[in-house]
Amino acid sequence: ACTPPGGSINxxxxxxxSPNFPDNYxxxxxxxxxxxxxxxxxxxxxFLNFTLVAGENDDCAGAAADSARVFITNVASHGxxxxxxxxxxxxxPPPVYSEGNFIQVRFESRTGLLNKGFNATFEAIxxxxxxxxxxxxxxxxxxFSSPFNPRNYPFNQTCSWNIxxxxxxxxxxxxxxxNLQRCDGAACSCDYxxxxxxxxxxxxxxxxxxxxxxxxxxxxxxxESLRVVFVSDDTNMDYDGFGATYxxxxxxxxxxxxxxxxxxGSGKISSTNYPKSNYTASRNxxxxxxxxxxxxxxxxxxxxxxxxxxxxxxxxxxxxVELYDGGSTSSPSLGRFCQGSSWNExxxxxxxxxxxxxxxxxxxxxxxxxxxEYTRT
Numbered sequence: 001a002c003t004p005p006g007g008s009i010n011x012x013x014x015x016x017x018s019p020n021f022p023d024n025y026x027x028x029x030x031x032x033x034x035x036x037x038x039x040x041x042x043x044x045x046x047f048l049n050f051t052l053v054a055g056e057n058d059d060c061a062g063a064a065a066d067s068a069r070v071f072i073t074n075v076a077s078h079g080x081x082x083x084x085x086x087x088x089x090x091x092x093p094p095p096v097y098s099e100g101n102f103i104q105v106r107f108e109s110r111t112g113l114l115n116k117g118f119n120a121t122f123e124a125i126x127x128x129x130x131x132x133x134x135x136x137x138x139x140x141x142x143x144f145s146s147p148f149n150p151r152n153y154p155f156n157q158t159c160s161w162n163i164x165x166x167x168x169x170x171x172x173x174x175x176x177x178x179n180l181q182r183c184d185g186a187a188c189s190c191d192y193x194x195x196x197x198x199x200x201x202x203x204x205x206x207x208x209x210x211x212x213x214x215x216x217x218x219x220x221x222x223x224e225s226l227r228v229v230f231v232s233d234d235t236n237m238d239y240d241g242f243g244a245t246y247x248x249x250x251x252x253x254x255x256x257x258x259x260x261x262x263x264x265g266s267g268k269i270s271s272t273n274y275p276k277s278n279y280t281a282s283r284n285x286x287x288x289x290x291x292x293x294x295x296x297x298x299x300x301x302x303x304x305x306x307x308x309x310x311x312x313x314x315x316x317x318x319x320x321v322e323l324y325d326g327g328s329t330s331s332p333s334l335g336r337f338c339q340g341s342s343w344n345e346x347x348x349x350x351x352x353x354x355x356x357x358x359x360x361x362x363x364x365x366x367x368x369x370x371x372x373e374y375t376r377t
Contacts, residue, residue: 018117146241
């Protein structure tokens, strides 16, 4: 028998399954479920098991006339007729979302090969949760995606997420792949996603569109949080968008940005990977610390273990930290610190800015950590 018996279902959640599941379904059976949830909600249909006829395409393309299949009516944004959506084969489908508060699911078995069938759950959800406005994500790890991913996203959407960690933490955002519309004119002027307050492990523009050349893509927050914005224009195209995962790091990212990191107030900075592992021998890392007017910057190393260097003290082949009394490397140097230097004393700027540069040498070690604050003159 159909489970539950075919007909109308009015509930905020529940489950449906093919006849006899998890045993084989019977031949020549039709089960139809008309599912309605409260107004203002949409339906998320999640397949837990899906085993129909082996070897057939999941979208039923070229399926034999005697195949079993599932038809779903009133599907949101799947890239075709919302009332002509069908699933075959044995690949577990991604969740299906309704266009409104109603969806119809119909299972048909023919006279051919039999199998276990399917088991699925449904639940009423807030449609806005698929495309939130500045949703706060503050767990230690998690995931989010464009609306309906991996199915096609709808047009005229603006969604945003704020990923926030505790003070001293950094956010690592991973985008395994993305598939967005690419415009013929200006770069990313149609559909795009933008990762703000961050830097990347690859040379990427501020906005992402089209498809990535070298997936996956990783971003790291400059401070404790970053923001992701997704925008689709008024052109209804067949693109499935993106999925992303994030996690909070209690150590410095393994890379530093090409650009100088601006800092204000008080806080800490450290070499890459600190204190998890040795820093990486890559590009220079730079910070500019700005205090309010009529204040000076007070900078103090709290840990300092750089690689030993046999060359002349603090030469360019060594790892070192150099402090500048101003906003750039053209400002007067307050000192260059390498392994063997005296680093315990506070370093003070004469104005309200200090520029910090960490130069990793040819060999690596644990690295450094320093705190900064400002003092009124």
